[in-house]
Amino acid sequence: MGRWMLGLTLALFVCAVAPVSAQAGYRHQIIPNLSVSGEYTDNVNLTENDTDSDWILVVTPSLTYEVSGRRNGLRLSYAPGAALYAKNGDDNTLRHSLDFNAWHSLTKNTHLSFYDHFLRTEDPNTDEVERRETRFRSLGPAEEGETPPPVLSPEELGLQPDTTLREGRKPYITNTAAARLTHTFGRGHSLFLGYLHSLTEHESRLEEDSMRHNPTAGITYQINPHLSLAASGGYTRGTFDADPRYLDDPTEDFDRWNGSLRLNRAFSPRFSAYVDYSQILLDSEGDGDDYVVYHASVGGTYVLSPKSSLTVGVGYFFQDNQDEEDEKGLTLNLNYNTADQWKAGRLVGSFSVQSGFREAFFGTENLGFSSFYGATMNLRYAMTKKISWSSYLTYRRDDYLNETPERKDNAYLAGVGVQYQISRRFSLSLSFSHRTIDSNLDEEDSHENRVGVDFSMNLSPELKPISF
Known part of the structure; x- marks a missing residue:
């Protein structure tokens, strides 16, 4: 299903862009790159x-094509990677x-946006990296007075990171x-209509495949200069496929x-307050869990x-x-985010504390409704123009x-990395990360330390994207 969705997305956009792609005002770029990384786990x-x-050696060439104009934009990136294992040759992927x-x-005033992300890998712990790298960037800065390109982010689509545990090195596929x-x-008045399709497929018979269809709609209405109302709702059809010989x-x-309603009041240019109400109804087939959530x-x-x-x-x-x-409980959201430049413009960071509930479906393990709380801190510091380091620290508690x-x-979860921009063409990075899962069920415990070295080379012949 994900493959036809990607094909439909590409076809629709080609139909929209092709008739005018040759007009003046379009900018094309081809960006080739090569990455060679070594990792110890x-x-x-x-x-x-x-x-x-x-020890795992990964060689990843990549190619990105971009085209952007005043009314259209497209960015397509493909990165195949050969993963070679020093000890476990059967895991080569x-x-x-x-x-x-x-x-x-x-x-x-009317914009159409498309998005597709496909991944095939055997790495059981890629979700944190994927969530950081799949936030969509603008396809080009908007001119003064012009509306920015309406690109989507995973947060806008309601996508959540997979916090469940994946074991082994059997390949799997995800597509959204x-x-x-x-x-x-x-x-201040706007509305949207959306549709999302996702799938997860495993080569391991010990894992469960899943598929999601999710149409959504929403509206925002500015009642007066200080008061706004936002409402949204959606329907999800979730289907699952498992081998009964391995999963009981x-x-x-x-x-x-699901539906939500939020009233927002601006008291000053700097401070605003909100009241929010949401409700979820889940109706399972067979003997599955049925519930209603009020929040x-x-x-x-x-x-x-x-x-x-x-x-x-x-x-x-x-x-x-x-x-x-x-079940019942409190929810808390404390989020501090800054892109300000501290200490002579070289340090940026964010800090958040959150608690609440979520539904763990469409990932590695489909564990249903859960409550959680946790904290996350991210820092990035530029020591020189060519050397920078980044770090993160996360604690999370999930009760299924x-x-x-x-x-x-x-x-x-904890990690630290150092990047050295050797030249405009070459960069080198070193990283260390630690992950521990401590569960009340002993068979769900896990820990891992990773050390990585990554060498990246820009293959553009003029040390910049190829434009035409």
Whole structure:
């Protein structure tokens, strides 16, 4: 299904761009690159016991094509990678990563956006990296007074990182495709229609495949200069496929409806407050879990500077289970994000503390409704014009409330890296990361240390993207 969705996305956009692609005002770029990385891991299969270390060499050529104009834009990147294992030769794999994002302005106020991300890999711990690298960047700066290109981000699409545990080095495929139509009809008034399709397929018979269809719609209305109202809703059809010889309790297919309503009040140019209400209804086939979730919250955002802000919110959720004990709890959102340049313009960072609930579907393990809390800190520091380092530190607690027996995971993630820009063509980076999963179920425990070296080379002959 993901393959036809990608094909449909490409076909639709080609139809939109092709008739005018030869007109003046379009800028084309071809960006070739080559990356060679070596990595050591002390737990190659992320198992609790009988851990095995390995050295992995990954050679990844990549090619990116961009075309952008006043009304259209497209960016297509493909990166095949050969992963070679020093000890476990049976795990040698050809990886594939394909990213497609595009936009087309039908009118001054109506925009159509497309997105597709395809990944085939055997690496069980790529999700954190993928989430950082798949935020879409603009296909070109908008001119003064012009609306920026309406590119999508994973957060806008409602995508969440997969926090469940994947073991082994069997290859798997993920694909997410989306399209969205947005229209503005006055100052502060807008609406959107969207559709998202995703799939996860595993070569391992011990894992469960999944597929999602998700149409959505929403509207924002500016009641007056200080008060705005936003409403959105969606439907999700989730289907799952598992081998009953290896999985005793497969996930039931389900239908899910969700809706939310938010009222936002600006009290000053720097401070605004909100009241939010959302509701979820999940109806499973067979003997699966059926429930309704009610959630209300209040909070506010204070703009500290043009590039930094602080958001604080508190709320309460109640899960009404049809066959199980009801669940309830508090939600907290404390997020500090800055792009300001501290210490002579060389340090940027972010810090967040969050608690709440989520639904763990369409990933490695389909564990259903869970409550969580945790904290994350990210820092990046430019020591010189050519040398910089970055680091992150994360703690997260997930309680999978509808599992029997109930599962509680504590995750500890930390990493640090140094990058040296040798020249405009060459760069070298060193990294170290640690991951520990401490669960109340011993078989779900896991720990891993990784050390990596990455050498990247820009293959453009003039040390810049090829333009024509």
